[in-house]
Amino acid sequence: MGMNRREFVRATALVGAGIAGATALVVKDRATASKTRDPVGPKTIRSLTVLNNVPKQENEDLLIRMQRELVKAMSKPVEQRKWVMVIDTRKCVGCHACTIGCVAENKLPPGVVYRPVVTEEFGEFPNVQLRFTPRPCMQCEQPPCVPVCPVSATWRRPDGITVIDYDKCIGCRYCLTACPYGARTSDFGAYYTDNAARNNSNNADHAIAGPHAAWEDQPNFEYAKNWDRSGHQSPMGNARKCHFCLHRLEVGELPTCVTTCIGRATYFGDHNDPDSLVSGLIAKNNCQTLLPHKGTKPRVFYIV
Amino acid sequence: MSMTNSTRPFSILYDEHKVPSWVWWGVWLVLMVLGTWGVLQRVIHGHLPAGYGSYVPWGLWVAIYFHCVGIAGGTMLVGAGGFVLDLPGFRSRRLLRMTIVLSAASIACGLMGVWFDLGHMLRAYTIYTHATFTSMMAFNSWMYTAFCITAGIAFFLSYRRNRSDWLKPLLCLAILFAILFPSQSGAFFGVVDAKPFWNSALLPVMFLISAITAGSALLLVIRETLRPTDDPDTPDEHDAALRTLRIVVVSGLIAYFVSEFAELSIAYWNPTVHAPAVELILFGPYWWVFWIIHLLIGGLIPLIFLSTQSRGLWVVAGFLVAVTFISTRLNVLVPGQAVGEIRGLQEAFHDDRLKYVYHATLMEYLVGFFIVAIGMMLFWIGQRINGRLTHRAETSG
Numbered sequence: 001m002g003m004n005r006r007e008f009v010r011a012t013a014l015v016g017a018g019i020a021g022a023t024a025l026v027v028k029d030r031a032t033a034s035k036t037r038d039p040v041g042p043k044t045i046r047s048l049t050v051l052n053n054v055p056k057q058e059n060e061d062l063l064i065r066m067q068r069e070l071v072k073a074m075s076k077p078v079e080q081r082k083w084v085m086v087i088d089t090r091k092c093v094g095c096h097a098c099t100i101g102c103v104a105e106n107k108l109p110p111g112v113v114y115r116p117v118v119t120e121e122f123g124e125f126p127n128v129q130l131r132f133t134p135r136p137c138m139q140c141e142q143p144p145c146v147p148v149c150p151v152s153a154t155w156r157r158p159d160g161i162t163v164i165d166y167d168k169c170i171g172c173r174y175c176l177t178a179c180p181y182g183a184r185t186s187d188f189g190a191y192y193t194d195n196a197a198r199n200n201s202n203n204a205d206h207a208i209a210g211p212h213a214a215w216e217d218q219p220n221f222e223y224a225k226n227w228d229r230s231g232h233q234s235p236m237g238n239a240r241k242c243h244f245c246l247h248r249l250e251v252g253e254l255p256t257c258v259t260t261c262i263g264r265a266t267y268f269g270d271h272n273d274p275d276s277l278v279s280g281l282i283a284k285n286n287c288q289t290l291l292p293h294k295g296t297k298p299r300v301f302y303i304v
Numbered sequence: 305m306s307m308t309n310s311t312r313p314f315s316i317l318y319d320e321h322k323v324p325s326w327v328w329w330g331v332w333l334v335l336m337v338l339g340t341w342g343v344l345q346r347v348i349h350g351h352l353p354a355g356y357g358s359y360v361p362w363g364l365w366v367a368i369y370f371h372c373v374g375i376a377g378g379t380m381l382v383g384a385g386g387f388v389l390d391l392p393g394f395r396s397r398r399l400l401r402m403t404i405v406l407s408a409a410s411i412a413c414g415l416m417g418v419w420f421d422l423g424h425m426l427r428a429y430t431i432y433t434h435a436t437f438t439s440m441m442a443f444n445s446w447m448y449t450a451f452c453i454t455a456g457i458a459f460f461l462s463y464r465r466n467r468s469d470w471l472k473p474l475l476c477l478a479i480l481f482a483i484l485f486p487s488q489s490g491a492f493f494g495v496v497d498a499k500p501f502w503n504s505a506l507l508p509v510m511f512l513i514s515a516i517t518a519g520s521a522l523l524l525v526i527r528e529t530l531r532p533t534d535d536p537d538t539p540d541e542h543d544a545a546l547r548t549l550r551i552v553v554v555s556g557l558i559a560y561f562v563s564e565f566a567e568l569s570i571a572y573w574n575p576t577v578h579a580p581a582v583e584l585i586l587f588g589p590y591w592w593v594f595w596i597i598h599l600l601i602g603g604l605i606p607l608i609f610l611s612t613q614s615r616g617l618w619v620v621a622g623f624l625v626a627v628t629f630i631s632t633r634l635n636v637l638v639p640g641q642a643v644g645e646i647r648g649l650q651e652a653f654h655d656d657r658l659k660y661v662y663h664a665t666l667m668e669y670l671v672g673f674f675i676v677a678i679g680m681m682l683f684w685i686g687q688r689i690n691g692r693l694t695h696r697a698e699t700s701g
Binding site: 002003006007009013014015018025026029030033037085099110111112113116117118119120131133135144147148149150151152153169170171172173174176177178179180181183184185186187188189190194232234236237238239288291295296301303 | 421427428441446450469480481495634641646648651
């Protein structure tokens with residue numbers, strides 16, 4: 001060993017301090033990981049007037065019922081809400097209306113999708129079966145995408161929805177790899193009309209005069225903010241995911257995928273409300289989650 | 305070239321008899337010109353010309369990142385370790401500084417690789433202002449910083465003989481970091497439970513072994529081809545250093561292949577979840593990366609060359625190992641991502657970015673060239689500074 005005693009003592013002290021420091025950093029953040037940084041308590045109560053003028057009726061449409069339950073849930077502090085989604089795969093016809101509704105609502109660019117519908121075919125003709133599985137973000141109770149974010153740009157809200165701060169996300173895409181459901185996609189900056197014909201003359205009949213169609217520059221309103229992608233601004237370059245249409249919930253509207261479902265196969269509500277539609281559905285024994293062995297405890301349930 | 309130290313005080317410390325300088329400059333110029341074109345494409349068109357997508361989010365640049373930080377850790381571990389242990393051929397402070405420069409240049413290359421990969425490059429600094437250490441990415445970033453600071457202090461301390469009691473302790477700390485961040489690069493993948501192929505406790509060990517192997521191989525190449533005209537080592541010491549590095553490379557190659565066999569055999573004979581990723585490595589579209597680049601060019605040929613007594617062949621072997629060991633990263637990175645957990649997801653919504661396949665594009669390769677050119681430039685600048693400060697220290701007594 002080419003060190004004298006003094007050097008050895010100093011080396012031991014430095015290495016020990018290095019190990020202790022590194023351990024302390026990790027343990028500190030692990031210990032505080034579950035603490036919420038969102039506002040909670042009475043100030044988060046929403047007093048919504050939606051459906052105030054629509055009298056309650058027996059056997060009313062499920063959408064109306066779920067919206068009433070939504071308004072009721074919003075009248076509680078945020079930490080007392082527990083949003084869940086239930087998808088009845090027996091009713092889903094694979095129309096993809098939810099997928100397209102979501103794309104339109106959130107103005108998703110090419111390559112970004114929040115709610116694809118997975119189609120699986122079983123058996124051989126004539127004994128063939130199709131199964132459709134819409135796959136939104138599972139809003140896991142133990143979201144694997146959250147702890148891997150190096151800059152705390154994604155976290156789980158008190159109501160259980162995992163959100164992304166587009167202004168903080170650095171676009172490293174670690175969270176994309178961590179999600180076993182493939183529920184996160186990255187906005188790489190593409191436009192639908194990137195390769196469309198351009199207007200090189202003054203002919204006003206051409207729809208596209210700039211680098212892409214003007215309608216693609218319209219902002220979206222995720223997280224109740226005005227997001228303008230032009231000039232490589234967020235959410236371009238960010239990870240993106242389904243957020244149960246949080247911006248709609250805040251004003252008493254159901255998620256778009258729920259309202260666009262033509263077969264009434266998607267249900268949404270507050271699991272903390274024992275009288276809600278979703279609480280009743282989840283209690284049945286034909287309700288299950290995707291990849292339960294991953295231990296993520298999804299909040300999206302499938303009726304099979 | 306027979307100039308003495310007194311006539312070439314600011315020499316870059318290469319022996320021009322080994323490799324003429326115009327070769328280095330020629331290679332650098334080609335890499336820089338091509339690389340600049342790639343970087344322009346990256347700046348103008350963003351991520352659009354790249355081949356990765358949302359289901360395979362990381363590609364060549366992330367592999368370069370992990371390969372370079374591995375080399376940085378490996379060179380420091382072996383070079384500084386040899387200095388601390390007082391091994392023949394590793395005792396010279398000047399050569400220690402060369403190791404530090406090589407390590408720092410390599411880590412800069414790695415960080416540049418991951419920087420080009422970010423969706424928001426200008427927000428990279430937030431990993432320091434808003435770090436979460438539950439993320440292996442943040443942990444590693446801080447580790448690189450601590451490593452660079454420690455190695456930087458050791459670099460400048462090595463010129464001051466009267467305060468050298470701190471040099472070896474600081475190098476021990478740098479060695480700790482040099483063990484931590486390459487192995488934690490393996491943990492970076494290992495913690496991702498979503499990818500069964502990555503979720504292995506063996507990955508950190510394999511990453512550390514490959515880091516030491518590739519780092520030693522590069523150190524062997526550099527020490528032999530860029531040997532100073534005024535080398536402070538005697539020929540015997542230089543020879544001893546090369547032999548030590550050769551033994552480390554051979555041992556590293558054998559240890560890596562044994563670990564890799566253990567990893568792949570368990571996965572391959574497991575009939576369920578792991579097999580698709582291993583099938584991709586062995587028989588998928590990138591079969592040649594494993595069989596030809598990794599096993600043949602990066603393993604078998606170097607082992608044969610290193611078994612001879614020809615130093616020239618050792619250098620070739622070292623070069624092959626240092627370059628082709630990037631395949632060890634790619635063979636973990638891409639197959640792990642290319643197998644989805646949800647069957648049919650790729651077909652559920654069609655887009656080029658929503659596929660479980662990845663092919664690096666020309667732009668990605670060109671940016672890779674740029675990163676290598678910058679690394680060469682940083683090493684050259686570092687060696688110029690080293691030469692200048694060494695000369696100043698020697699002339700001031």
